[in-house]
Amino acid sequence: MDKLVSDVLNGSRRALARMLTIVENERDGMQEALAGLFPHTGKAWVIGVTGAPGTGKSSLVNVLAKAYRNQDKTVGIIAVDPTSPFSGGAILGDRIRMTDLHGDKGAFIRSMATRGSLGGLARATRDAVRVIDAAGFEIIIVETVGAGQSEVDIVRTADTTLVIEAPGLGDDVQAIKAGILEIADILVVNKADRVGADQTVRGLRAMLDLGHPSARDRFVSHHGRLLRVDGHESKKSDVIDDIWLPPVIKTSATEHNGIDELVEKIAAHREHLEASGEAEILKSRYIEIELHERLQTALMQRLTTGIANDILQGMIEKIRQRELDPQSAVDQLLIHYT
Amino acid sequence: MAVRAARVLIAKPGLDGHDRGAKVIARALRDAGMEVIYTGLRQTPAMIAEAALQEDVDVVGLSILSGAHMTLVPRIREAMNEAELEDVPIIVGGIIPDEDKEILAEHGVIGVFGPGTSTEHIRDFINDLISAKDSNG
Numbered sequence: 001m002d003k004l005v006s007d008v009l010n011g012s013r014r015a016l017a018r019m020l021t022i023v024e025n026e027r028d029g030m031q032e033a034l035a036g037l038f039p040h041t042g043k044a045w046v047i048g049v050t051g052a053p054g055t056g057k058s059s060l061v062n063v064l065a066k067a068y069r070n071q072d073k074t075v076g077i078i079a080v081d082p083t084s085p086f087s088g089g090a091i092l093g094d095r096i097r098m099t100d101l102h103g104d105k106g107a108f109i110r111s112m113a114t115r116g117s118l119g120g121l122a123r124a125t126r127d128a129v130r131v132i133d134a135a136g137f138e139i140i141i142v143e144t145v146g147a148g149q150s151e152v153d154i155v156r157t158a159d160t161t162l163v164i165e166a167p168g169l170g171d172d173v174q175a176i177k178a179g180i181l182e183i184a185d186i187l188v189v190n191k192a193d194r195v196g197a198d199q200t201v202r203g204l205r206a207m208l209d210l211g212h213p214s215a216r217d218r219f220v221s222h223h224g225r226l227l228r229v230d231g232h233e234s235k236k237s238d239v240i241d242d243i244w245l246p247p248v249i250k251t252s253a254t255e256h257n258g259i260d261e262l263v264e265k266i267a268a269h270r271e272h273l274e275a276s277g278e279a280e281i282l283k284s285r286y287i288e289i290e291l292h293e294r295l296q297t298a299l300m301q302r303l304t305t306g307i308a309n310d311i312l313q314g315m316i317e318k319i320r321q322r323e324l325d326p327q328s329a330v331d332q333l334l335i336h337y338t
Numbered sequence: 339m340a341v342r343a344a345r346v347l348i349a350k351p352g353l354d355g356h357d358r359g360a361k362v363i364a365r366a367l368r369d370a371g372m373e374v375i376y377t378g379l380r381q382t383p384a385m386i387a388e389a390a391l392q393e394d395v396d397v398v399g400l401s402i403l404s405g406a407h408m409t410l411v412p413r414i415r416e417a418m419n420e421a422e423l424e425d426v427p428i429i430v431g432g433i434i435p436d437e438d439k440e441i442l443a444e445h446g447v448i449g450v451f452g453p454g455t456s457t458e459h460i461r462d463f464i465n466d467l468i469s470a471k472d473s474n475g
Contacts, residue, residue: 013391013392014391014421014422014423017391017392017393017394018394020394021345021394025342025343083373084368084369086369087368087369087370087371088343088371089343089367089368089369089370089371089372089373089374090343090368090373090374091364091365091368091374091376092373092374092375092376092393093375093376093378095375095376095377095378095389096376096377096378099378099385102382102384102385102388103384103385103388108392109389109392110392110393111373111375111393113343113373115343
């Protein structure tokens with residue numbers, strides 16, 4: 001495993017691919033490998049790309065990555081596609097759209113399946129990002145699956161989160177609904193060559209105007225709930241320049257329009273986070289949340305493996321018979337096993 | 339080890355637009371619980387080798403209906419070997435004459451599946467391959 005770690009650090013692509021498999025499958029040795037890689041992480045800028053299915057995320061990632069390659073920056077991509085809830089299998093087809101990067105040693109694309117559990121995916125994605133980061137890639141793009149809670153989770157892995165919209169997916173009421181739009185650092189209306197793009201842009205801008213800038217909080221998912229994290233509690237909250245208002249930009253991935261502007265906005269967002277000190281505040285918060293999650297997972301594992309099956313079955317039976325309520329059962333278990 | 343999903347690359351090399359077979363296979367393997375990385379049409383040998391490397395797949399499946407298998411397969415094998423993927427096997431689906439199969443075998447093709455092959459057969463073939471690989475460490 002030490003050899004594999006040093007091979008990853010020395011830029012071996014095969015070693016990187018193998019390490020990603022180990023991390024994804026939680027194979028033996030994963031923990032020591034990640035511990036070995038961790039000191040070399042934290043250098044990459046991580047861009048999360050999320051949005052509804054069919055908005056053109058993969059195509060946009062393709063041209064965005066190409067733009068960074070033209071700036072001579074190395075790019076790692078993690079593209080997530082859904083696992084079938086029935087068979088556990090998956091078709092990972094994001095590479096189909098990423099053909100501009102082929103033959104380029106400065107780019108590395110890895111497909112990942114969601115594999116059922118969102119918590120597990122968040123863990124695997126975060127660790128995969130760290131592996132690619134340690135391998136020396138300067139920009140890491142994480143493309144999420146089309147829908148759901150996992151899109152909100154991306155906030156904690158990404159430094160800059162792009163939410164991709166496309167014209168004609170819904171009326172302006174869709175735009176003011178809560179959810180993934182709120183996590184965007186940059187809103188992208190892709191497929192802007194299509195009819196209705198300007199209307200979509202107007203709808204999104206109107207949505208952003210409704211939210212007062214000083215009330216803009218960071219939202220993070222914690223223990224399965226969304227928590228509001230005040231983004232400026234430790235800063236001078238009266239400085240209006242400190243607040244990042246998500247820009248709305250139009251792109252057309254297939255016609256290569258708006259990509260330069262997107263790259264500029266991402267750079268501006270990075271500058272904003274670093275200059276305002278928000279970057280460091282967010283990092284500390286995300287580490288805290290990660291520690292909580294890992295602690296929760298570890299405790300759960302320890303507890304559930306410690307509880308004898310017959311005791312558990314007995315409790316299930318009692319609860320079913322209404323002799324015991326679920327919370328009291330948990331309290332009893334905790335007394336015995338902690 | 340927590341999860342072990344077989345990872346299979348399904349690619350269509352060369353100038354051959356008939357991807358229905360590849361899609362059917364991809365779907366069948368998905369339904370068999372495998373993770374199928376589908377690269378789409380018109381892949382060059384270098385692209386296939388690169389995708390196999392980055393995705394760390396257990397096996398590469400090529401769908402070839404153009405008749406160019408005797409040209410394409412050796413080049414893909416060569417590109418994969420250059421990428422240090424000597425240990426990653428290739429299987430081929432498509433219209434392959436019997437007399438070509440032996441020659442393909444010499445180029446490291448461990449399975450050829452012609453028209454009429456059941457998807458169950460291909461699934462079992464890959465599953466056996468994976469369990470043999472895992473038991474050898």
